[in-house]
Amino acid sequence: MNEPKFLILAPGELYREKKFGPNTVNQGAALFECEWDGGRFEAGLFTGGIFLSGEFVGGIFLGGIFWGGTWVSGIWEGGFDRTGTYHSRGDSPSAP
Amino acid sequence: MQRLLIASPHRYPDLARLWHRFVTRELVPAFARLPLEVDVNIFCDANADRFHRNLFPGVRFSCSGPGMRDFMEFYDATLNAQCDFLLFLDADTFLLDGNWACSYFEAFDNPNVAAVSFVPRREAPAIFALLCRAESFRALPAPALACRYEFPENSPHGVNLQPGEFATRELIKRGKTIVNIAGEESSRHAANFRGTTGFRSSREHTMQAAGERVFWQSVVEYPAYLIAAYDNVLLGCLYQSLYHEPFAPDQGGTPLGGSLTVADLKQVLKGVRDTKQRALLRERFKRSQQNILRMAAQEGVELSIPFVLSD
Numbered sequence: 001m002n003e004p005k006f007l008i009l010a011p012g013e014l015y016r017e018k019k020f021g022p023n024t025v026n027q028g029a030a031l032f033e034c035e036w037d038g039g040r041f042e043a044g045l046f047t048g049g050i051f052l053s054g055e056f057v058g059g060i061f062l063g064g065i066f067w068g069g070t071w072v073s074g075i076w077e078g079g080f081d082r083t084g085t086y087h088s089r090g091d092s093p094s095a096p
Numbered sequence: 097m098q099r100l101l102i103a104s105p106h107r108y109p110d111l112a113r114l115w116h117r118f119v120t121r122e123l124v125p126a127f128a129r130l131p132l133e134v135d136v137n138i139f140c141d142a143n144a145d146r147f148h149r150n151l152f153p154g155v156r157f158s159c160s161g162p163g164m165r166d167f168m169e170f171y172d173a174t175l176n177a178q179c180d181f182l183l184f185l186d187a188d189t190f191l192l193d194g195n196w197a198c199s200y201f202e203a204f205d206n207p208n209v210a211a212v213s214f215v216p217r218r219e220a221p222a223i224f225a226l227l228c229r230a231e232s233f234r235a236l237p238a239p240a241l242a243c244r245y246e247f248p249e250n251s252p253h254g255v256n257l258q259p260g261e262f263a264t265r266e267l268i269k270r271g272k273t274i275v276n277i278a279g280e281e282s283s284r285h286a287a288n289f290r291g292t293t294g295f296r297s298s299r300e301h302t303m304q305a306a307g308e309r310v311f312w313q314s315v316v317e318y319p320a321y322l323i324a325a326y327d328n329v330l331l332g333c334l335y336q337s338l339y340h341e342p343f344a345p346d347q348g349g350t351p352l353g354g355s356l357t358v359a360d361l362k363q364v365l366k367g368v369r370d371t372k373q374r375a376l377l378r379e380r381f382k383r384s385q386q387n388i389l390r391m392a393a394q395e396g397v398e399l400s401i402p403f404v405l406s407d
Contacts, residue, residue: 012309016317030306030314033252045305050251060305065248077301078166084245084254089166 009044022054041074066093100132101179105139105167106187107293108354109147110335110343112138116152117338118190118391123183124154126194130201135179139170142297171223171241171259175233182228184260188289188327189215189224192390196285197227203275204229210272211264215282221274223260225286236266287387289331295324296344296354315356315364319373322364326381326404328355330388333399337392358402365405378405 007020011028018031022038030045037052047062053069062077065084071092080086081093102119106112119136127134139158140147147157158164164173174182181204191197191214200212210232213221223241233240240263247254257265264274298321302311315321332343332352346353356364368374385401392399 011307014306014310014313014317028306030302030310032314043305045302045310047301050248060301062301065245065251067248067251075305078168080245080248082248084248086168086239086242086244088169089160091165 011044024054026059028059036069097131097133098180099178100127100134100181100183101137101174101177102127102134102183102185103137103139103170103174103177104185104187105141105170106147107140107142107297108187108344109143109151110339110341111187111293111331112147113151113339114331114335115185115187115190116155118192118394119185120154122194123185123191123197124194126198127201130198132181132201137174137177139164139167139174141167141170168242168259169239172239175230175240179230182230182233184223184226184228186224186288186290188292188331190287190289190391191225191285192287192394193285200227200275200277206273208271208273210267210274212275212277214277215286215288216276216279217258219276219279221260221264221276222258224288224290226260232267232272233263235270236263240266287391289324289327289384289387291320291324292327292331292355295321295328299354312364316367319368319377322361322368322377323380323384325356325361325364326377327384328352329358329361329402329404330384333401334388334392334395334397337397337399338395358404362404374405378407381405 005023007024009026009029013029015029015034016032019035020039024039026041026044028043031049032047034049035052036054039054041056042058044059046059046064048064050065050067051069052067055070055072056074057072058074060075060077061079063079065080067082076092078089087093102123104115124134136155137158138155144159164170197214203209203212210229212227214225216222241260243259244257244262245254246257267274299311302314328344329352335343342349342351344352344354
């Protein structure tokens with residue numbers, strides 16, 4: 001049986017307007033205006049894109065849309081939930 | 097007497113000092129002559145411990161906390177302050193002629209006028225320098241001034257409303273008027289160094305989350321950063337000539353190390369090969385230079401502006 005292949009994004013890498021699927025793990029890259037659909041965001045910067053699904057467990061979220069997925073931990077610097085409502089610094093997208 | 101509150105969110109005390117200097121010299125006395133009772137409020141969006149209160153006489157400070165966690169919540173929380181009128185004036189926006197700004201106050205004789213926008217964004221009203229009739233904005237559903245993203249399901253092609261744009265739209269729907277000063281007139285009386293605070297904070301966030309290499313890559317890829325970096329150089333020239341202290345220093349105290357040093361900016365600009373882009377940058381730099389020189393002239397100081405972009 002084939003093991004699923006994981007894409008590891010590393011510190012020092014920058015991606016702009018890219019899409020990442022469920023087998024992606026971000027360990028410290030910066031994502032500008034990217035689409036995150038699945039996968040595990042462990043560290044790095046997510047700015048200006050859309051987080052569709054997956055787990056956000058570390059890093060900085062700044063100015064994007066948190067459409068779905070699970071917010072576990074990390075630094076919420078500001079951004080929008082799926083209704084387009086802005087959540088301020090220190091908040092989280094799952095806050096009522 | 098009616099009350100005016102001049103309010104602004106700031107992250108950096110050096111820029112706040114310049115802002116405060118022009119506000120207290122140009123705006124406070126001019127509006128007080130109308131007459132209005134004028135208060136000034138600075139919100140410390142970060143670095144609160146570095147805002148030394150003795151350097152900001154006449155200012156009431158607010159700090160980040162519940163209900164006012166960042167600048168976005170500050171706008172709406174401030175609507176409930178005790179005042180009749182509010183002037184939101186961005187940290188990097190300077191109204192250079194208090195009498196000109198005051199001349200528009202009579203627009204409020206018309207009860208339908210909800211605000212005067214002194215500095216437009218693409219010729220539309222903007223929050224950069226927005227004089228508001230408080231009760232008109234308080235009548236809107238909260239949060240009235242925060243940004244929002246409409247049609248997020250269409251991202252990245254949804255509508256990203258900037259702070260104040262939702263309020264403007266709702267007020268107009270209700271038959272209210274926003275007096276919108278056109279860009280040409282505005283530029284004769286105001287100086288805007290938009291993005292300078294954003295660039296400094298972006299450097300902090302990018303370095304913290306993704307490291308130095310990524311920061312440099314983002315600078316090279318994003319021309320707006322070069323403009324903001326150059327504007328910080330200019331603000332630094334003025335600041336240093338007035339206060340003899342470094343502007344936007346890094347943790348080691350290097351001038352502009354929290355933005356881009358002159359040497360670093362020159363180096364990055366060397367890599368910009370596209371003739372059209374160089375011409376655009378040159379044009380934009382020239383406009384900013386004119387602004388800083390006007391401010392220096394008001395201060396009676398001469399500036400020595402470093403040359404960063406060759407022909």
